[in-house]
Each structure stands twice: as C-alpha cells, then as structure tokens.
Amino acid sequence: MKSTRRTTALALAGALSLSATLAACSSDDGEGVTAAEAEEMSDEPVTIQVAIDEGLEEGAVEAINTRVDEFESEHPNVTVETQEYTWVGTTFAADLAGGTLPDVFTVPFTDGRGLIEREQIADISGLVAELPYSGEFNENVAVAGEAPDGGMWAVPIAAYGQGLHYNRSLFTEAGLDPDSPPTTWDEVRDAAATISEETGATGYAQMTASNTGGWILTTMVYAMGGRAETVDAETVTATIDTPEYHQALEYLQQMRWDDDSMGDEFLHDWGTSHADFGAGKIGMFISGGGDYGNLVTQNAMNPDDYGVTVLPLEGDDGAVLGGGTLAAVNAKATDAEQAAAVEWIDFFYMEKLTDPDAAVADARAVADQGQPVGAPILPVFDQATYDESQEWIADYINVPLEQFAPYSDNIYDQPLQPEPPASTQDLYAALDPVVQAVLTDENADVDALLADAEANVQNLIDRG
Incomplete structure (x- = not known):
C-alpha cells in the first residue's frame, strides 16, 4: 500500500550509500504479501496487536492512544489493540516460542538477521518495498533488517550511538561542572570517585545482567580501540582475550576496589540501571544515547537533572558501538494482519521522520500529554534529514536541548561501529558473568576469565 501523503525527498550525504529498492515478493510462493494483494484486502476488517513499552506513565499511554485513534480514523477497517512488551535478551526466545508476542513488536538490530534466517518473523518485504522511503535508509542501518537477497523483513525505526549519561544535580553537588562532563576515561573515573565521596550516591554504575554486561563491556572495548570479533570472508573469530578487554x-x-565508586548493586540490567539513574541514585552510566524518553516517561527522572555526553574514544581505532531497533511483524500474522501491521509501522514509527504533517501531528499529541518532544537521537537516514524533521516540530520541542549538547554536538564526528556480527546476544551473555566476577570478587583472575570467555564465544560462533 503506497502512502498517498506528500513525501519529502530524503537527500542523503554522499558518504552514505543508499539501499537498493526492495523487490516485492508474492505470498503465493510463501514469500510474503505483495502491495497488490494488500490493496485487495484494504476493506477487510482486521484487528492487530501492537507493542508499547511496559510501565509507561499515564500521559505517555494517552499520547499513544491519541495516535491509535488517528490511525483508526484513517484506516476504518483496522482495529488496533496495544500490548505492553519490552524486549529482554534472556526471555525473548521463550516469548517468541510461546506465541505471546503482539503482531507488531520491536527487537534490537542484533536479532534481525537470525530471526529472518529462521523465518521467525513475517516476510513483509513486498509491503515495505512500496513505502516511499524504502530505498533511502543508510545502508549500514538497513542491513540489520534485510534478508540476504536485500528484502527488508524488519524496518529500522531508531538507531543509536552509545553515550555516557550523567546526573547534573549530582555533578553540581559534588562540585563538578555539569556543562563540562568528562572527555577521557581518567576523567570519568575521577568524576565517579568525587561523586561517590561527596554525595554518597553511586558514582558510576555498570550493567551486568540479561546480556547487558557483555554489551556495555564491549562498548567500552570499542571506545578503547578493540573489537569483539574479526571477519575474514566467511570466517568469524572471537577476539575477547585481548589487551582492550583486559584494559x-x-x-x-580499579573503580570498584580501589576507588569504591560503583556502589553496591552489581546485577544491574537495562531496566534497573535506568530506574536507579532516574531516581538520582547513580551519577553516570553507559547506555544508548537516545534513552531520555524512557528515563522521563518510565522512570520519572527530573529533566533538570539529565545530562548526556559522548564516550571518550582512545586508541588508534576507538569507535562508538552503534545499534538500533527494528519493527517486526509476527510470523503467525495473517496476510491481512501483515498488511495492517506495515501500515501501522509506517504511521506510528516512520511518518514522523519523513512527512512534516505527520511529524507535527505526532509532536502535538505527545506534547499535549506533557511527554518529551525533540530529544536528540541518531537518525536512521542522515543528519540533514533529521535536522529538517526537528525544524518541522520546533514549536513543540519541550526538552532542554542545551543539556544534550555534549552528545548532540559531537556524536556525528565520532566513528560509528556496528555491533559484533556473529552470535551477538550469545557473546554478550557469555560476558555477563565475567563482568559480575570482576565486580564481586576482588581477586578475580581477568586473564583466566577472558581466556575461558573467548573459547566459549568461539564455540558459539562456530555452532552458529
């Protein structure tokens, strides 16, 4: 179903390659629904379940409900039901196998290729090919949702580069300048120690559980110039027992045992780290640069307390680990549900990035409920397109943009490196206990831990 709305040309920077226009597939041969077939079903009544984040405050839910009403008005044959859902690495496989996922759900970039290869999500490539921007994604972003033949089975809806989030009030209380956050790892360590000593809060917290321990450890390794895997043709080699992982x-x-600046909670996952940071218990932690919305709407963080900056990059190959989120459709969805699901993905996630009227409508609905509008993110297209979309919604932006400046002014100048390509979540899971051991055992043998982890990860890669 090709959108009839006015579309804006998406001119990408010359350095970014364009994804090839996706070829439509026919459901007659089991390869997905075509746009023509979807058009024939356009008047067929259908109900779809769509994912929304768990634990949203009332205003955020109302903003989503407003968008649901608008969608149903435009698509009178479609009924949309929201379902709370949050991707968690340790439980997602069970959710998928158990059939409890909604018709439209989100997954990280790292899961895309595996889900496609195992045909665990619907092949929506024929429908996506008809979207006006289907060939305009940054190639490095698009590949996360593409099958080997180039068909896009899952739509990139958000991208991120990792950032260092910090609490401005704790910085001030500790005598640090919140407008001049750390720019080196030594400065991060010093700031963490000062915050802990002067305020009693955790100076720096590290995620360690539900695959996040390996994720954040690998983020640090990338920033220090290392990588988790090397690829030579079709051979992938784990590079865990390396100087950068040791570093x-x-x-x-040192931060844990010498400085005592990491508090006393060493089983943080994504949810608990964000909850404690939002509650003012943590001075600094690493996560995706676009986490402001979650911190404010789900963890009640005071916007005045929020700050974010880029990670320090050191070493010859220092880079920012980047990733993102894909919108996928349940493999059990009927053809009519798949068609409606792609319409929803286009409407809810993508229109606000590509169409000025849709961008304003979304911003107005969100702002009317007192929810954050305009928090800087790393776009799935390019910076020029993103900057244009920010201009469309300028009247509704209600976030303290100056507090994002250390991140937003610098992230585009940092080299972005995708996550490890093979067995990514397994790799992260294998490193969780390594980080936990280092933070809970003063005599942990880093050499032995990394040697064992590399052998384990290589075995996982070889097994596929």
Whole structure:
C-alpha cells in the first residue's frame, strides 16, 4: 500500500550509500504479501496487536492512544489493540516460542538477521518495498533488517550511538561542572570517585545482567580501540582475550576496589540501571544515547537533572558501538494482519521522520500529554534529514536541548561501529558473568576469565 501523503525527498550525504529498492515478493510462493494483494484486502476488517513499552506513565499511554485513534480514523477497517512488551535478551526466545508476542513488536538490530534466517518473523518485504522511503535508509542501518537477497523483513525505526549519561544535580553537588562532563576515561573515573565521596550516591554504575554486561563491556572495548570479533570472508573469530578487554576490566576493577565508586548493586540490567539513574541514585552510566524518553516517561527522572555526553574514544581505532531497533511483524500474522501491521509501522514509527504533517501531528499529541518532544537521537537516514524533521516540530520541542549538547554536538564526528556480527546476544551473555566476577570478587583472575570467555564465544560462533 503506497502512502498517498506528500513525501519529502530524503537527500542523503554522499558518504552514505543508499539501499537498493526492495523487490516485492508474492505470498503465493510463501514469500510474503505483495502491495497488490494488500490493496485487495484494504476493506477487510482486521484487528492487530501492537507493542508499547511496559510501565509507561499515564500521559505517555494517552499520547499513544491519541495516535491509535488517528490511525483508526484513517484506516476504518483496522482495529488496533496495544500490548505492553519490552524486549529482554534472556526471555525473548521463550516469548517468541510461546506465541505471546503482539503482531507488531520491536527487537534490537542484533536479532534481525537470525530471526529472518529462521523465518521467525513475517516476510513483509513486498509491503515495505512500496513505502516511499524504502530505498533511502543508510545502508549500514538497513542491513540489520534485510534478508540476504536485500528484502527488508524488519524496518529500522531508531538507531543509536552509545553515550555516557550523567546526573547534573549530582555533578553540581559534588562540585563538578555539569556543562563540562568528562572527555577521557581518567576523567570519568575521577568524576565517579568525587561523586561517590561527596554525595554518597553511586558514582558510576555498570550493567551486568540479561546480556547487558557483555554489551556495555564491549562498548567500552570499542571506545578503547578493540573489537569483539574479526571477519575474514566467511570466517568469524572471537577476539575477547585481548589487551582492550583486559584494559576495560582492569579499569572496572580499579573503580570498584580501589576507588569504591560503583556502589553496591552489581546485577544491574537495562531496566534497573535506568530506574536507579532516574531516581538520582547513580551519577553516570553507559547506555544508548537516545534513552531520555524512557528515563522521563518510565522512570520519572527530573529533566533538570539529565545530562548526556559522548564516550571518550582512545586508541588508534576507538569507535562508538552503534545499534538500533527494528519493527517486526509476527510470523503467525495473517496476510491481512501483515498488511495492517506495515501500515501501522509506517504511521506510528516512520511518518514522523519523513512527512512534516505527520511529524507535527505526532509532536502535538505527545506534547499535549506533557511527554518529551525533540530529544536528540541518531537518525536512521542522515543528519540533514533529521535536522529538517526537528525544524518541522520546533514549536513543540519541550526538552532542554542545551543539556544534550555534549552528545548532540559531537556524536556525528565520532566513528560509528556496528555491533559484533556473529552470535551477538550469545557473546554478550557469555560476558555477563565475567563482568559480575570482576565486580564481586576482588581477586578475580581477568586473564583466566577472558581466556575461558573467548573459547566459549568461539564455540558459539562456530555452532552458529
């Protein structure tokens, strides 16, 4: 179903390659629904379940409900039901197998290729090919949702580069300048120690559970110039027992045992780290640069307290680990449900990035409920397109943009490196206990931990 709305040309920077226009597939041969077939079903009554984040405050839910009403008005044959859902690495496989996922749900970039190869999500490539921007994604972003033949089975809806989030009030209380956050790892360590000593809060917290331990450890390794895997043709080699992984773990050991600046909670996952940071218990932590919305709408963080900056990059190959989120459709969805699901993905996630009227409508609905509008993110297209979309919604932006400046002014100048390509979540899971050991055992043997982890990860890669 090709959108009839006015579309804006998406001119990408010359350095970014364009994804090839996706070829439509026919459901007659089991390869997905075509736009023509979807058009024939356009008057067929259908109900779809769509994912919304768990634990949203009332205003955020109302903003989503407003958008649901608008969608149903435009698509009178479609009924949309929202379902709370949050991707968690340790439980997603069970959710998928158990059939409890909604018709439209989100997954990280790292899961896309595996879900496509195992045909665990619907092939919506024929429908996506008809969207006006289907060939305009940054190629490095698009590949996360593409099958080997180039068909897009899952739509990139958000991208991120990792950032260092910090609490401005704790910085001030500790005598630090919140407008001049750390720019080196030594400065991060010093700031963490000062915050802990002067305020009693955790100076720096590290995620360690539900695959996040490996994720954040690998983020630090990337920033220090290392990588988790090397690829030579079709051969993938784990590179865990390396100087950079040693450096990152020894850095954490020093903060934990020498400085005592990491508090007393060493089983943080994504949810608990954000909850404690939002509650003012943590001075600094690493996560995706676009987490402001979650911190404010789900963890009641005071916007005045929020700050974010880019990660320090050191070493010859220092880079920012980047990733993102894909919108996928349940493999059990009927053809009519798949068609409606792609309409929803286009309407709810993508229109606000590509169409000025849709961008304003979304911003107005969100702002009317007192929810954050305009928090800087890393776009799925390019910076020029993103900057244009920010101009469309300028009247509704209600976030303290100046507090994002250390991140937003610098993230485009940092080299972005995608996550490890093979067995990514398994790799992260294998590193969780390594980080936990370093933070809970003062005598943890880093050499042995990394040697064992590399062998384990290589085995996982070889098994596929």
